[in-house]
Amino acid sequence: xxxxxxxxxxxxxxxxxxxxxxxxxxxxxxxxxxxxxxxxxxxxxxxxxxxxxxxxxxxxxxxxxxxxxxxxxxxxxxxxxxxxxxxxxxxxxxxxxxxxxxxxxxxxxxxxxx
Amino acid sequence: xxxxxxxxxxxxxxxxxxxxxxxxxxxxxxxxxxxxxxxxxxxxxxxxxxxxxxxxxxxxxxxxxxxxxxxxxxxxxxxxxxxxxxxxxxxxxxxxxxxxxxxxxxxxxxxxxxxxx
Numbered sequence: 001x002x003x004x005x006x007x008x009x010x011x012x013x014x015x016x017x018x019x020x021x022x023x024x025x026x027x028x029x030x031x032x033x034x035x036x037x038x039x040x041x042x043x044x045x046x047x048x049x050x051x052x053x054x055x056x057x058x059x060x061x062x063x064x065x066x067x068x069x070x071x072x073x074x075x076x077x078x079x080x081x082x083x084x085x086x087x088x089x090x091x092x093x094x095x096x097x098x099x100x101x102x103x104x105x106x107x108x109x110x111x112x113x114x
Numbered sequence: 115x116x117x118x119x120x121x122x123x124x125x126x127x128x129x130x131x132x133x134x135x136x137x138x139x140x141x142x143x144x145x146x147x148x149x150x151x152x153x154x155x156x157x158x159x160x161x162x163x164x165x166x167x168x169x170x171x172x173x174x175x176x177x178x179x180x181x182x183x184x185x186x187x188x189x190x191x192x193x194x195x196x197x198x199x200x201x202x203x204x205x206x207x208x209x210x211x212x213x214x215x216x217x218x219x220x221x222x223x224x225x226x227x228x229x230x231x
Binding site (some may be wrong): 020030031033035040041042043045046051052055056091093095100101103104105106107 | 118132147149151156159160161164166169187205208209211217218219220221222224
């Protein structure tokens, strides 16, 4: 069990550019979550996958955001036409549906939009 | 919708002493989990302790224990024998269980705990 990994750990981009983040969950976990955390706040839910199906998207997830989880393994989160307000830490978490609710978090990708 | 409130943005405690972090929540659900997560500086979030709402007994994990008051919708975390490694941001979180749940976590804003030598 190598834990949840995220890549890249840091991303600096210019406004208007597209960025893509990757999350590799714990291998036997069928649920995967994306959260966004801004400075001084707790993480906020963005979206949730069970296996390869995206079952819920938060209203925080504008049309510029898209997430995928092909084959129910790793997931990608893409932000198109980035804005300065997108600057945040993007956290990925995974869990097992037969577990006790615990979500295991990755180290996050810190996005800075200049 | 659920809300989680942590009214203490920052707290400090001396090493080896006991500290209590407060959390209140608002929900109309009856079946849920409550969690305390710890986020050390520049490190990833890890689970400290979990409480299932249907259990009356307060959860305990080594030096960490909770005081769960379901009627009052209160869920405080007590850390005994504080250690320097306990310095971190602590988040209280709520998760709905059962039918219709998406199992998402709703977090409070966090309490920054500093343990002083």
